[in-house]
Amino acid sequence: MITSRDDVWQSAEVTAVDDVADRIRRIVLQPERPEPTRPGEHIDVLATVNGEQQVRSYSVVEAPDNGGHLVITVFRTPDSRGGSEFMHSLEQGQVLRVTKPLQNFPLRVGAPSYVLLAGGIGITAIAGMAALLRRLGADYRLVYVARSRAAMAYLDDLAALHGHRFEAHIDDEGGSLDVPALVAGVPAHTELYMCGPIRLMDAVRRTWADRGLDRTNLRYETFGNSGWFDAEPFVVRIPRLGVEAAVGSGESMLEALEREGVDMMSDCRKGECGLCQVKVLGLAGRIDHRDVFYSDRQKASDSTMCCCVSRAVAAAPPTSSGKRPAVLTIEVP
Amino acid sequence: MITSMTTTTTNSTTAKLLSYPLNAWYPAAWDHEITGKGILSRTIAGRPLALYRTQDGHPVALADACWHRLAPLSQGKLVGRDEIQCPYHGLRYNAAGRCTSMPAQETLNPSATVASYPVSERFRYVWVWLGDPTLADPALLPDMHxxxxxxxxxxxxxxxxxxxxxxxxxxxxxxxxxxxxxxxxxxxxxxxxxxxxxxxxxxxxxxxxxxxxxxxxxxxxxxxxxxxxxxxxxxxxxxxxxxxxxxxxxxxxxxxxxxxxxxxxxxxxxxxxxxxxxxxxxxxxxxxxxxxxxxxxxxxxxxxxxxxxxxxxxxxxxxxxxxxxxxxxxxxxxxxxxxxxxxxxxxxxxxxxxxxxxxxxxxxxxxxxxxxxxxxxx
CATH class of the missing domain: 3.90.380.10 (Naphthalene 1,2-dioxygenase Alpha Subunit; Chain A, domain 1)
Known part of the structure; x- marks a missing residue:
């Protein structure tokens, strides 16, 4: 990983914090070594979680003063692994270790048209792209979807800035996004950039493939923290090693196995690279595949899974009493 | 013309050797040097490039290092309409620098890209812009008509x-x-x-x-x-x-x-x-x-x-x-x-x-x- 390099880490001081939506906080950092940023970039942050330093990634929403300030925006997740809680505890004047802006989600300049699709907190990766395309006079649509208006950071600002190019789809106001209609209306050679919950992104990926559009024109970034089901505790066993670990709803299976002392291999920790894959030997419950490494066919077979993001959930609909956690039996490399 | 009204004096240059601006067009090659048959490896402004043409004849300048293990793409081969294949593990990239194929998996890692730099072909040269791509305006090419x-x-x-x-x-x-x-x-x-x-x-x-x-x-x-x-x-x-x-x-x-x-x-x-x-x-x-x-x-x-x-x-x-x-x-x-x-x-x-x-x-x-x-x- 690029983040293993010493020269990318620096100090950054928190210069402002304010809430911009329900459980969403805007944090302004002043990095030690300012540099210009480009849309799609993120910074890695050392967060203190349970007394340990852990790396979390946040999109750079904007970087005023030519990178002199970096604005990130953090959603405090209900099943937080602790990172977002730490970020919400930050106060003005605190100093963090952060990387310089890193690019995994570049916006290509020069496409004939663009669709930018943000789901919920995914707007943090998308807003900067929209601002740049507007400045360049590009042909773009900005589509912002969420469950409720209260959970939409920057909604009014974006609507004002992007005018007729902006549309919001809000579930609890009856305006859910019709994904097939969105993809059906995309002209050939359009590039679609998206960041949001895996359900949304999976739906777009499938309709994109069904339409036979060039799959390299579908660009996305995943945070690896959303699934088809809510996170719940489950049990994972490795018979060969005699390990049984209880995975809490606020941690990943990978983290639970590492906590138990299992020597695990992994890299991206967001379900992209496939290094953390484990073999599924037995399953009481079902697997919530949250990665983008496996194809739909592979996910349906349930024979392997990416343990950095994917989880197990109980098969039966949860009831208030007598619910048994899912149990996964696996083998690791 | 007067370019500045400030009272700051500009000292005459003391640097013997200058660094190079990146927000500029540089000639990467003569037009005839870049073909659709082979890949030209050339370093411009400190950036190793793999230069080739698509089947439609458009010049392409990709960063000459595979996303995966940094093997030089210029030692690979051209495949399909606009793609280059890494000589080491066969990852393929299109003219936009986006991976189109990776070994031993059915999906594409969404982060797998190499830089594709803006290019412009004019005055018998293929020019490349290595800085901020949003500033790469062909109107800025020098007049060599x-x-x-x-x-x-x-x-x-x-x-x-x-x-x-x-x-x-x-x-x-x-x-x-x-x-x-x-x-x-x-x-x-x-x-x-x-x-x-x-x-x-x-x-x-x-x-x-x-x-x-x-x-x-x-x-x-x-x-x-x-x-x-x-x-x-x-x-x-x-x-x-x-x-x-x-x-x-x-x-x-x-x-x-x-x-x-x-x-x-x-x-x-x-x-x-x-x-x-x-x-x-x-x-x-x-x-x-x-x-x-x-x-x-x-x-x-x-x-x-x-x-x-x-x-x-x-x-x-x-x-x-x-x-x-x-x-x-x-x-x-x-x-x-x-x-x-x-x-x-x-x-x-x-x-x-x-x-x-x-x-x-x-x-x-x-x-x-x-x-x-x-x-x-x-």
């Missing part, structure tokens, strides 16, 4: 110059060196005796020198006789050096029968050439120096095209030897500074424009001092 005009003929070559690119710009902005470096072809003592005039704006520098009623040096006497067989007598000679940011210098050169009005604009009794020079930094201590000699007379003669190209090849070989020796002496005398002469006026304006651009990019002006000499790859 003589290279693709019906009214001019000629050809050129590339010199792999083992020196900082600014030393080449210095060389071309002050032609008094011709008297000493090129004494057998274009040199003559009137070069350093005649006055010259320098003008500049935000993007260009011009140095104009006229030498009146002089003997034509051998190179120019030959050219006059190509157009006016049997020509004898004195000539008026001109050198009008046009620099355009960041590294293009087109020199309007020629001689005309003395007293026939060339300085006033009537060049009909003379011969006119344009020395087209455009330089791409490769490393801090090497550059790709693309040149051509164009003429606007005897356009039909391929013989003259070849003779002129060969003649200039010889002349520029003398420059190359001097530039290499100068770079070596600079590196061997790190504690010694440059001093400036009156004749450096043009080169000093070039340095100032480059320094301003580097400062506006937030980059250091001086090239690193002690880097080991890098080898040119061609």
């Amino acid at each position: 003589q290279l693709e005009s019906d009214e001019w003929a000629g050809d050129g070559e590339t010199i792999q110059a083992p020196c900082n690119y600014q030393l080449v710009l210095d060389n071309l902005m002050d032609l008094t060196h011709e008297e000493f470096v090129h004494s057998s072809s274009i040199g003559q003592e009137e070069l350093s005796e005649s006055e010259f005039e320098v003008t500049h704006d935000e993007n260009t520098v011009t140095v104009t020198r006229w030498m009146r009623n002089i003997d034509a040096p051998p190179f120019w006497l030959k050219n006059m006789r190509d157009k006016f067989p049997g020509f004898e007598g004195k000539v008026d000679r001109w050198q009008i050096i046009h620099y355009t940011f960041p590294s293009t210098i087109c020199i309007d050169v020629g001689v005309a029968e003395a007293g026939t009005g060339a300085p006033e604009g009537d060049r009909s009794r003379g011969v006119n050439g344009y020395v087209m020079n455009t330089i791409a930094p490769e490393t801090d201590r090497s550059c790709h120096y693309f040149w051509a000699f164009m003429r606007n007379y005897r356009l039909e003669s391929q013989l003259i095209t070849t003779q002129l190209r060969n003649g200039v090849h010889g002349v520029f070989g003398e420059d190359e030897a001097m530039l290499q020796a100068q770079q070596a002496a600079i590196d061997a005398n790190p504690d010694h500074e440059f001093y400036n002469l009156n004749i450096d006026m043009g080169g000093m304006w070039v340095r100032r424009l480059l320094e301003r651009a580097l400062e506006s990019e937030g980059r250091s002006v001086a090239a690193p001092a002690a880097a080991p000499a890098a080898s040119s790859k061609g």
Whole structure:
């Protein structure tokens, strides 16, 4: 990983914090070594979680003063692994270790048209792209979807800035996004950039493939923290090693196995690279595949899974009493 | 024109070797060097590039390092309409630098891309922009229209110059060196005796020198006789050096029968050439120096095209030897500074424009001092 390099880490001081939506906080950092940023970039942050330093990634929403300030925006997740809680505890004047802006989600300049699709907190990766395309006079649509208006950071600002190019789809106001209609209306050679919950992104990926559009024109970034089901505790066993670990709803299976002392291999920790894959030997419950490494066919077979993001959930609909956690039996490399 | 009303004084440049701006078009290759059959590996402004053409003929410049393990893509092969395949593990990328195929998995890692730099093909070169792609406006290409005009003929070559690119710009902005470096072809003592005039704006520098009623040096006497067989007598000679940011210098050169009005604009009794020079930094201590000699007379003669190209090849070989020796002496005398002469006026304006651009990019002006000499790859 690029983040293993010493020269990318620096100090950054928190210069402002304010809430911009329900459980969403805007944090302004002043990095030690300012540099210009480009849309799609993120910074890695050392967060203190349970007394340990852990790396979390946040999109750079904007970087005023030519990178002199970096604005990130953090959603405090209900099943937080602790990172977002730490970020919400930050106060003005605190100093963090952060990387310089890193690019995994570049916006290509020069496409004939663009669709930018943000789901919920995914707007943090998308807003900067929209601002740049507007400045360049590009042909773009900005589509912002969420469950409720209260959970939409920057909604009014974006609507004002992007005018007729902006549309919001809000579930609890009856305006859910019709994904097939969105993809059906995309002209050939359009590039679609998206960041949001895996359900949304999976739906777009499938309709994109069904339409036979060039799959390299579908660009996305995943945070690896959303699934088809809510996170719940489950049990994972490795018979060969005699390990049984209880995975809490606020941690990943990978983290639970590492906590138990299992020597695990992994890299991206967001379900992209496939290094953390484990073999599924037995399953009481079902697997919530949250990665983008496996194809739909592979996910349906349930024979392997990416343990950095994917989880197990109980098969039966949860009831208030007598619910048994899912149990996964696996083998690791 | 006045470019600044501030009272800050700008010191004359003290950097011997300059760093290179990135928000600029650099020539990456001659048009014919980039094909749809093979991949050209070339480093421009410190960035190793894999250069090729799609099946539709569009030039492509990708970062020459696979996303996966950084194997050089230029050692791979071209596949399909616009793709390049990594020679190591077979990952494929399209012209946009996006991975289209990776081994042993059914999906594509969404992060798998290599940089695809903006390119523009014009004036017989393929140009590449390595800085902020949103600023890559083809309108910023330097004017080298003589290279693709019906009214001019000629050809050129590339010199792999083992020196900082600014030393080449210095060389071309002050032609008094011709008297000493090129004494057998274009040199003559009137070069350093005649006055010259320098003008500049935000993007260009011009140095104009006229030498009146002089003997034509051998190179120019030959050219006059190509157009006016049997020509004898004195000539008026001109050198009008046009620099355009960041590294293009087109020199309007020629001689005309003395007293026939060339300085006033009537060049009909003379011969006119344009020395087209455009330089791409490769490393801090090497550059790709693309040149051509164009003429606007005897356009039909391929013989003259070849003779002129060969003649200039010889002349520029003398420059190359001097530039290499100068770079070596600079590196061997790190504690010694440059001093400036009156004749450096043009080169000093070039340095100032480059320094301003580097400062506006937030980059250091001086090239690193002690880097080991890098080898040119061609």
